[in-house]
Amino acid sequence: MTDFTQQDFRCMARALQLARRGEFTARPNPMVGCVLAVGEEIIGEGWHAEAGGPHAEAAALLAAADRARGATAYVTLEPCAHTGRTGPCADALIRAGVKRVVAAVQDPFPAVAGQGFAKLRAAGMAVDVGLMQDAARDLNRGFLSRIERGRPFVRLKMASSIDGATAMTDGTSQWITGAAARHDVQRLRALSGAVLTGAGTARADDPQLTVRDTFPGGRQPLRVLLDSRLTVEQRARMLQDGTATLVFCVDDSDRERFAATNAEIVKVAAKDGRPSLPAVLEELASRQVNDLLVEAGPTLAGSLLMADLVDELVIYQAAHIMGSQTRGLVVTPDWTELLDRLPLRITDRRVVGSDFRITAEPAARPAHTGN
Amino acid sequence: MTDFTQQDFRCMARALQLARRGEFTARPNPMVGCVLAVGEEIIGEGWHAEAGGPHAEAAALLAAADRARGATAYVTLEPCAHTGRTGPCADALIRAGVKRVVAAVQDPFPAVAGQGFAKLRAAGMAVDVGLMQDAARDLNRGFLSRIERGRPFVRLKMASSIDGATAMTDGTSQWITGAAARHDVQRLRALSGAVLTGAGTARADDPQLTVRDTFPGGRQPLRVLLDSRLTVEQRARMLQDGTATLVFCVDDSDRERFAATNAEIVKVAAKDGRPSLPAVLEELASRQVNDLLVEAGPTLAGSLLMADLVDELVIYQAAHIMGSQTRGLVVTPDWTELLDRLPLRITDRRVVGSDFRITAEPAARPAHTGN
Numbered sequence: 001m002t003d004f005t006q007q008d009f010r011c012m013a014r015a016l017q018l019a020r021r022g023e024f025t026a027r028p029n030p031m032v033g034c035v036l037a038v039g040e041e042i043i044g045e046g047w048h049a050e051a052g053g054p055h056a057e058a059a060a061l062l063a064a065a066d067r068a069r070g071a072t073a074y075v076t077l078e079p080c081a082h083t084g085r086t087g088p089c090a091d092a093l094i095r096a097g098v099k100r101v102v103a104a105v106q107d108p109f110p111a112v113a114g115q116g117f118a119k120l121r122a123a124g125m126a127v128d129v130g131l132m133q134d135a136a137r138d139l140n141r142g143f144l145s146r147i148e149r150g151r152p153f154v155r156l157k158m159a160s161s162i163d164g165a166t167a168m169t170d171g172t173s174q175w176i177t178g179a180a181a182r183h184d185v186q187r188l189r190a191l192s193g194a195v196l197t198g199a200g201t202a203r204a205d206d207p208q209l210t211v212r213d214t215f216p217g218g219r220q221p222l223r224v225l226l227d228s229r230l231t232v233e234q235r236a237r238m239l240q241d242g243t244a245t246l247v248f249c250v251d252d253s254d255r256e257r258f259a260a261t262n263a264e265i266v267k268v269a270a271k272d273g274r275p276s277l278p279a280v281l282e283e284l285a286s287r288q289v290n291d292l293l294v295e296a297g298p299t300l301a302g303s304l305l306m307a308d309l310v311d312e313l314v315i316y317q318a319a320h321i322m323g324s325q326t327r328g329l330v331v332t333p334d335w336t337e338l339l340d341r342l343p344l345r346i347t348d349r350r351v352v353g354s355d356f357r358i359t360a361e362p363a364a365r366p367a368h369t370g371n
Numbered sequence: 372m373t374d375f376t377q378q379d380f381r382c383m384a385r386a387l388q389l390a391r392r393g394e395f396t397a398r399p400n401p402m403v404g405c406v407l408a409v410g411e412e413i414i415g416e417g418w419h420a421e422a423g424g425p426h427a428e429a430a431a432l433l434a435a436a437d438r439a440r441g442a443t444a445y446v447t448l449e450p451c452a453h454t455g456r457t458g459p460c461a462d463a464l465i466r467a468g469v470k471r472v473v474a475a476v477q478d479p480f481p482a483v484a485g486q487g488f489a490k491l492r493a494a495g496m497a498v499d500v501g502l503m504q505d506a507a508r509d510l511n512r513g514f515l516s517r518i519e520r521g522r523p524f525v526r527l528k529m530a531s532s533i534d535g536a537t538a539m540t541d542g543t544s545q546w547i548t549g550a551a552a553r554h555d556v557q558r559l560r561a562l563s564g565a566v567l568t569g570a571g572t573a574r575a576d577d578p579q580l581t582v583r584d585t586f587p588g589g590r591q592p593l594r595v596l597l598d599s600r601l602t603v604e605q606r607a608r609m610l611q612d613g614t615a616t617l618v619f620c621v622d623d624s625d626r627e628r629f630a631a632t633n634a635e636i637v638k639v640a641a642k643d644g645r646p647s648l649p650a651v652l653e654e655l656a657s658r659q660v661n662d663l664l665v666e667a668g669p670t671l672a673g674s675l676l677m678a679d680l681v682d683e684l685v686i687y688q689a690a691h692i693m694g695s696q697t698r699g700l701v702v703t704p705d706w707t708e709l710l711d712r713l714p715l716r717i718t719d720r721r722v723v724g725s726d727f728r729i730t731a732e733p734a735a736r737p738a739h740t741g742n
Contacts, residue, residue, distance in 0.1 A: 015521055058683060064500065075647075099595075111651075132484060160534070160535070161535075161712065162533070162535070162686060162688075162715065162729065162731075163699060163700040163701060164532075164533070164534040164536065164699070164700075165535065166536020168707065168708060168709050169707070170707075171708045172708065173709070186548060232534075262500060276645055289485060291404075298695070302695065305508060305625070305692065305694075317533075319714065319715040319716070319717050319731065320711040320712045320714055321543040321676065321684075321700070321701065321703075321713040321715065322706070322709075322713075323673065323703030323706040323711070323713075324669070324673065324699050324701060324702045324703050324704070325703065325706055325707050327533040327703065328534060328535070328695050328699075329535075329692070330534060330692065330694055331694075331695045332692075332694030332695050332696065333695070333696065334694070335694040335695075336539065336540075336541075336542075337539060337543065338539050338543045338693075338698050340694070341532065341691045341693040341694065342531065342691060342692040342694075343690065343691055344690040344691060344692065345690070346690050346727075349720075349727070354587065354715075356720070358533065360533075360690065
């Protein structure tokens with residue numbers, strides 16, 4: 001393991017900060033930041049703003065111009081070695097006379113995957129890998145999930161009262177949470193390549209699942225609906241606004257009904273009469289979805305949790321007690337013992353307007369001792 | 372309204388801090404603190420440690436000795452004018468030659484209720500009332516509730532997962548929360564004159580409801596059980612440990628069964644076949660209970676909430692999702708619309724060990740618009 005200097009940490013921290021600027025725009029590409037430094041001085045900065053645009057290294061080299069000779073380049077991800085929509089960054093760094101490259105993580109993307117580092121080393125450059133790699137992996141956990149696991153990073157958004165209720169028994173739920181929490185959900189949508197919901201929510205709420213608030217450079221996520229038997233109405237808002245919505249089913253005999261809508265019907269393998277969740281996630285990864293936001297009812301939310309397919313939970317908790325004439329957060333028939341409960345590792349807690357937001361990751365269950 | 376000086380605020384803040392030292396011991400008396408000051412200098416401090424012991428003023432006068440002449444006395448509650456277990460503090464202040472008294476609040480206790488102030492003024496003393504009165508009232512909300520409303524301050528303690536579950540469907544609930552939260556509940560018990568539970572919890576958990584952890588000078592709260600038809604077993608731990616437990620019922624025909632236990636059976640008015648909750652609270656106030664801690668199941672908790680008899684909720688939230696094969700926090704059949712939910716004013720949120728504690732007060736419901 002290389003001994004990194006304080007200057008190395010300072011420059012990589014800055015590169016990570018720059019990378020984050022692409023959070024609403026870089027997808028399906030990873031967010032990448034680059035800092036060029038000579039001694040204590042930063043002589044060029046860059047980040048990857050959008051697919052087809054300059055990579056972070058190219059932007060930093062452009063800023064540094066002819067001062068890059070002899071510099072150290074700090075990159076949050078391995079420089080590419082292949083010609084994609086832009087030329088290989090490894091070649092550009094070599095051409096500019098950079099003498100050392102410090103990278104946070106190797107790019108798992110098959111066309112890179114160590115070949116960028118190999119090319120740099122072959123040109124005589126010093127290459128140090130692994131500086132602040134946890135932060136760098138966290139930044140691109142969606143992209144890394146798609147490449148490494150073949151499925152998007154799955155974020156489950158939920159909203160409830162303090163006693164875990166999401167609606168009254170009659171279904172009334174507007175609004176459990178306040179305006180600030182709803183705006184925060186818009187931000188989560190804008191960060192995501194796709195937003196997933198189920199047929200029950202589509203029927204009950206007729207949601208648009210679009211980003212209505214403005215985020216700099218933000219694009220609309222792909223809308224995804226799970227509807228086993230294509231029961232959703234043609235006039236549903238998410239099928240009528242001219243932008244594609246992906247509809248997963250297990251029985252597409254009613255497919256023709258959706259010819260005049262913007263639905264793209266995809267039939268997938270069934271599990272218990274419903275779309276196989278791993279198959280759905282695999283299909284979304286093949287469509288370059290890095291981050292999937294799930295905004296679903298308790299049945300689909302529970303199914304994802306029981307199948308261990310949720311990577312992060314974002315729970316908005318309203319300061320209310322709603323009582324027992326209500327519906328709960330999740331439907332989890334398989335969890336019958338206290339040991340079945342899902343332990344969470346809380347990663348963030350904060351006030352969002354009148355509500356409280358809890359961000360958490362599923363943690364390992366204690367081993368069942370058996371009976 | 373008197374214009375209080377910075378010195379006035381400084382001394383009253385100190386008096387409030389001193390008063391708090393009696394939190395585990397002063398009951399059923401109020402917590403009171405007293406500071407004697409001459410100019411910038413504090414020449415005596417006192418607080419009321421326990422019933423029968425010196426009042427705060429007497430303790431401060433003792434500390435100041437003959438320097439009290441011409442001093443200002445800061446007291447968090449009106450000095451008493453009557454002879455109780457100790458002589459009247461108003462007389463002691465006059466005798467010591469104190470020239471000004473600043474009090475946070477008037478004592479609503481009928482034997483005081485302005486007579487202390489009147490006596491001081493009659494002796495030619497300057498008396499200013501109302502400095503930091505919100506903090507002073509908050510400190511003694513239990514005592515003030517008992518005197519002003521004729522019922523204890525009611526604190527409802529609950530523990531659940533993040534999705535609001537308190538037990539699996541089969542009743543398994545040990546333990547939802549961790550050791551630090553359970554210790555914190557011991558502290559709440561030690562702060563309370565009584566701890567209330569219901570027959571269901573008594574049957575299911577056979578709790579002792581005693582303070583087992585050590586708090587300085589702490590005493591055991593009175594245990595209170597609501598058991599409409601006296602169905603609890605004689606061998607229940609809270610009836611067999613030699614310390615009195617109050618059992619409220621509406622049908623005491625089985626009273627004889629408890630002759631050999633430490634139960635004191637009290638028959639009260641019924642409402643819907645159960646002990647009338649206002650009647651129970653009134654009886655507890657008559658027994659000088661200032662603060663009542665409720666550690667009950669979802670039915671009794673829900674009944675108290677529906678009856679608007681809860682003053683504070685303390686909710687320990689464990690970092691788990693327990694799912695739908697579970698029991699909820701409260702049973703509230705009367706709340707059928709979203710407008711029926713109980714809005715909370717959050718007064719504190721903090722991590723307690725592995726859990727999260729939310730402290731809140733019921734807030735006003737938005738007015739129903741009617742249908």
